[in-house]
Amino acid sequence: MITAKAPPPPCASGFFRKIESGPSPVAETLGLAKLRGINVAGLYRSRRSFVSHARSKPTKAKENAGASLIDDWLKPIKAKEDSDTEERAAAFPGKNLPQMSNVGNATNILWHDCPIQKQDRQQLLQQKGCVIWLTGLSGSGKSTIACALSRSLHSRGKLSYILDGDNIRHGLNHDLSFKAEDRSENIRRIGEVAKLFADAGVICITSLISPYQKDRDACRALLPKGDFIEVFIDVPLQVCEARDPKGLYKLARAGKIKGFTGIDDPYEPPCSCEIVLQQKGNGCKSPSDMAEIVISYLEENGYLRA
Amino acid sequence: MITAKAPPPPCASGFFRKIESGPSPVAETLGLAKLRGINVAGLYRSRRSFVSHARSKPTKAKENAGASLIDDWLKPIKAKEDSDTEERAAAFPGKNLPQMSNVGNATNILWHDCPIQKQDRQQLLQQKGCVIWLTGLSGSGKSTIACALSRSLHSRGKLSYILDGDNIRHGLNHDLSFKAEDRSENIRRIGEVAKLFADAGVICITSLISPYQKDRDACRALLPKGDFIEVFIDVPLQVCEARDPKGLYKLARAGKIKGFTGIDDPYEPPCSCEIVLQQKGNGCKSPSDMAEIVISYLEENGYLRA
Numbered sequence: 001m002i003t004a005k006a007p008p009p010p011c012a013s014g015f016f017r018k019i020e021s022g023p024s025p026v027a028e029t030l031g032l033a034k035l036r037g038i039n040v041a042g043l044y045r046s047r048r049s050f051v052s053h054a055r056s057k058p059t060k061a062k063e064n065a066g067a068s069l070i071d072d073w074l075k076p077i078k079a080k081e082d083s084d085t086e087e088r089a090a091a092f093p094g095k096n097l098p099q100m101s102n103v104g105n106a107t108n109i110l111w112h113d114c115p116i117q118k119q120d121r122q123q124l125l126q127q128k129g130c131v132i133w134l135t136g137l138s139g140s141g142k143s144t145i146a147c148a149l150s151r152s153l154h155s156r157g158k159l160s161y162i163l164d165g166d167n168i169r170h171g172l173n174h175d176l177s178f179k180a181e182d183r184s185e186n187i188r189r190i191g192e193v194a195k196l197f198a199d200a201g202v203i204c205i206t207s208l209i210s211p212y213q214k215d216r217d218a219c220r221a222l223l224p225k226g227d228f229i230e231v232f233i234d235v236p237l238q239v240c241e242a243r244d245p246k247g248l249y250k251l252a253r254a255g256k257i258k259g260f261t262g263i264d265d266p267y268e269p270p271c272s273c274e275i276v277l278q279q280k281g282n283g284c285k286s287p288s289d290m291a292e293i294v295i296s297y298l299e300e301n302g303y304l305r306a
Numbered sequence: 307m308i309t310a311k312a313p314p315p316p317c318a319s320g321f322f323r324k325i326e327s328g329p330s331p332v333a334e335t336l337g338l339a340k341l342r343g344i345n346v347a348g349l350y351r352s353r354r355s356f357v358s359h360a361r362s363k364p365t366k367a368k369e370n371a372g373a374s375l376i377d378d379w380l381k382p383i384k385a386k387e388d389s390d391t392e393e394r395a396a397a398f399p400g401k402n403l404p405q406m407s408n409v410g411n412a413t414n415i416l417w418h419d420c421p422i423q424k425q426d427r428q429q430l431l432q433q434k435g436c437v438i439w440l441t442g443l444s445g446s447g448k449s450t451i452a453c454a455l456s457r458s459l460h461s462r463g464k465l466s467y468i469l470d471g472d473n474i475r476h477g478l479n480h481d482l483s484f485k486a487e488d489r490s491e492n493i494r495r496i497g498e499v500a501k502l503f504a505d506a507g508v509i510c511i512t513s514l515i516s517p518y519q520k521d522r523d524a525c526r527a528l529l530p531k532g533d534f535i536e537v538f539i540d541v542p543l544q545v546c547e548a549r550d551p552k553g554l555y556k557l558a559r560a561g562k563i564k565g566f567t568g569i570d571d572p573y574e575p576p577c578s579c580e581i582v583l584q585q586k587g588n589g590c591k592s593p594s595d596m597a598e599i600v601i602s603y604l605e606e607n608g609y610l611r612a
């Protein structure tokens with residue numbers, strides 16, 4: 001075990017030293033203090049050079065007490081504040097992200113910004129983080145195409161990661177069943193995790209039936225515009241059923257599985273997805289061929305460079 | 307929208323062609339078929355050269371019908387099967403991962419393996435995926451140290467990603483409150499997501515109070531041995547309370563927040579963590595200094611190379 005010792009105040013409390021009376025020497029030196037989304041140190045030095053810590057006032061009364069000072073500070077960097085807010089809003093569209101807020105079922109949630117952002121990670125990886133959302137019937141080949149895609153990206157030196165619906169049920173979504181609300185929650189959580197991976201700069205490939213448009217749309221809404229790439233693996237039900245790689249269609253037809261997509265539960269084909277990979281008509285495409293179609297899309301849309 | 311067309315059977319159904327009567331030409335060519343965790347194509351070609359798809363038999367009766375053939379196939383690659391199973395078991399300790407299984411509240415869950423594995427991603431990134439689990443009281447400086455660590459790793463060309471407890475409550479854990487079981491579920495989910503990031507090859511930094519040993523231990527158990535690096539930010543309560551960056555201690559003392567760690571809910575210090583970062587005694591360590599202690603640990607333990 002490694003143990004590092006350091007003393008308490010003033011330096012310890014200086015991590016978050018109060019700044020009502022003006023920018024503290026600590027804030028100036030380490031750039032640690034942030035006031036309502038404004039990096040106070042940014043008044044003096046550039047934002048990316050420092051460790052910053054989000055900070056907000058405990059009570060309304062205190063905030064008002066320092067209002068004139070806050071107003072003074074806000075003026076010179078108002079433009080920057082707007083830019084930061086917009087940047088974060090774009091990364092988390094549809095969400096209002098105050099510094100301290102009530103979120104869902106929890107209260108007093110602070111948003112923590114970090115100096116290393118998505119674009120820094122993208123620069124490091126020489127790619128753009130995004131989500132490739134594979135949707136289609138059971139047995140349509142989602143997992144196979146996901147693997148082919150992952151292999152092709154890897155061969156190009158690009159970092160991808162597959163979130164497979166079945167695999168995630170072994171861990172994060174271990175507590176969810178296949179009843180309607182749990183299937184929806186399964187998709188929501190995978191969408192949220194995919195968003196984190198994309199934010200990390202990773203090309204995240206999700207592979208799950210995701211039969212309902214509203215669930216897919218909800219996941220799309222989590223990502224900045226363009227970063228959610230919906231890929232419909234369009235294989236007819238009879239082909240999937242003939243394959244029946246997991247024997248699930250047989251069980252569903254025998255009534256041993258209820259609410260099975262394509263049998264007694266609907267699959268809603270995407271109405272405006274980015275890519276359709278079809279197994280119809282003439283010609284025979286291998287999973288690798290299909291993966292290359294997605295790769296071309298990524299290349300053309302700038303996702304394979306920073 | 308890009309649309310790619312290809313026909314149905316035989317090539318479409320060939321994705322998962324039945325192999326009861328011996329390895330099919332498709333399985334041989336594309337390496338697509340897997341039988342109870344065994345890559346059938348592995349009999350003929352090396353595993354990493356192909357797209358593989360996990361496959362298991364629908365019914366017991368069918369499985370028995372092909373038993374002698376299966377037994378024959380198992381013999382030459384029995385060692386490989388064991389090796390694969392052990393590899394996956396190490397990555398997901400404490401979990402039994404059959405090809406088709408009942409998992410938690412869900413049934414018929416198949417495990418999908420992919421040819422691009424953690425070690426391939428680590429090779430690409432020239433680092434080892436792991437979880438740096440920062441634990442400590444509110445106001446102890448977890449988020450600040452997480453940011454300093456992320457910046458230091460980035461400057462070394464290493465990919466890290468911060469899972470901040472507060473930030474995750476804006477998305478994945480939006481549905482959770484601060485009541486005991488929800489706090490526990492909050493930690494469980496972050497542990498599961500951190501595991502995915504580590505599996506992706508990323509150095510994942512988590513930043514949440516995580517006051518109970520059992521919750522932290524449960525997250526540790528998700529990771530391969532050594533890959534869960536518990537870092538205790540050991541700052542005395544009175545220092546954290548003096549800082550009170552979010553004003554939460556004040557609210558807790560006033561009885562406006564119930565079950566607040568350190569006030570009316572216990573914090574259990576780690577009993578055997580990898581690193582302790584103390585704010586006690588003499589000397590004054592900046593967040594960057596503390597981050598460097600963690601960096602040294604990572605360096606010494608081989609996490610900053612593939």
